[in-house]
Amino acid sequence: MGSMSGMVAVSVVGLYRTGKSYLMNRLAGQQSGFALGSTIESKTKGIWMWCVPHANKKGHTLVLLDTEGLGDVAKGDEKHDTWIFCLAVLFSSTLVYNSLGVIDNMALEKLHYVTELTENICVKAEVGQDEDGSADFMRVFPSFVWAVCNFTLQLIKEDKPITSDEYLGSALELKQGYSRQIDRFNLPRRCLCKFFAVRKCFVFPRPASTQNMRRMEELTEKELDSEFLEQANTFCHYVYNNAEPKIVNGGRTITGTALGNLAEVYIEAISNGKVPCLENTVVSLANVRAVEQALQFYMTEMLSIAQLPMRPEELSDIHKIAEKKAIEVFITMTFNDNDQIYQKELMVQYLLTNKIMDRQENSDRQI
Template identity: 30%
Template sequence: MLSQNIKVSANDPSNDDLQNIMPQFVLCVRDFNLDLEQNGDEITADEYLEMCLQTKTGETPEDDKYNRPRECIKKYFTRRKVFTFDRPASRKVMRTLDLAREEDLNEDFVHETEKFLAYIYTCPGKYLLNKSPVTGSMLAKLLREYVTTISDGNVPCVEDAMLIMTRQENKKHAKVAAEEYKVFLKQIQLPVYDKNKLCDSNLKFKKENLSSLQSKLMFDTDSKFQKSTEVKRS
């Protein structure tokens, strides 16, 4: 359904690149009491997940219904992880779980929970194609663009949304750079007796300011925002 209601690129209707923007697939199975083994050999939880994602070879409607979600998970979620949680505690403790202490909980459940938390908290953040990390404000801009597009009855395009978002971010960074230069100018004490020293100081600040701006700009291939900032500082 997602592949039918979102486009990665306006020039590629196949959506083969959708897997590149999908988040990591983390499956949590509660009250898991099966033995993690296959043909008598012990397997990991991740191997168990891959085993569960195996498809059937039949061509009946039932086979298609069984295979379709598994095929989609494997196609669109190339990074997969599973955690198998034991029952949290005994039936008596479960009745008043909100009052339970950690020592009242199942040791295996606590251990798996610690593994899960450690994994989630160390997962790398999302990055753009230029390796820039996606910040909270960038994510908010992307979501706003998606919602606006869907509300207008159109199919959102990831590339278009990212282009709009990066333009907004670049505009913000360019404005900050220009404001920093204004602050620098206001700190100059008049009258100026050593013009060479002032020119050197001005040149040094511009260079550092420009270097900082360039490190933040995204997909500014034509240097549009860099040039606009230079005009404001001249």
């Protein structure tokens, strides 16, 4: 993963055996890559990551995240599925939800993970009493794409043709009134609208005959249904043109190194039974990077003049100048380091670096 390029991260989530991996391979421009599988068993375990150069955004990397299928009864661990879904939301700039058949109440009830996001993710370290936090979630959550596979209906409502986006919009309409049943009906719809500012829908007919679908990786484009192929290409172009680089709280764009750090921080929080907090993570990532960059600047300055003959007092003066410049670099990059925890960490790193450089210099003199 390039450390400086923008990362456009796309996750595909959904129930197991719904063709998620095939969509990922199409986005990567490959026939195969993510394992597809042709049996009732879920093939993907955990979250698989694949990085490819972005199709039309120069200097950007397309990070494809293929997730373990949700709802596999053999796993028997509902919380595991919830965390898979939450991590996909946290990592991606575009979240693709894959399902089969139609968008009806049953399909929306299966998307109950979206109703649990506020319990498992926090955006701010502290939320005011009058805030429900939905605006904060919407600001940092990915765009949402619902991909309906094996769709056999006609897109018609009240005898008029409708678009797939209008189909999704219609499915997300709330029921009026007050009852436990109505609240249950409205909850996933309300959450999708509250948390995901951008919502898009694609419907795909069956790609091939049942027999041929068992060997999807081997099929040539000529063997695929032409309407399916057209929709798949439209879907890919939408993602290429509209999926934005991943940003985190504070509007910071994530680079490759930071995405790796992000994964470590979130998974460590989950492993320790804590709720991942975006604000704390951003502060941590920004300041760790500030320390790294300042230290790198300092070492570059010192190493550039280390070969020159000079008196110890001259070296001391150069060290002070380099340190002052490095602290200026740190201050421009730091983020909410109010207790100077990371600045103290930088000073510790300076001392360690100086000891290493002194040892090297003494060793060179002995030689």
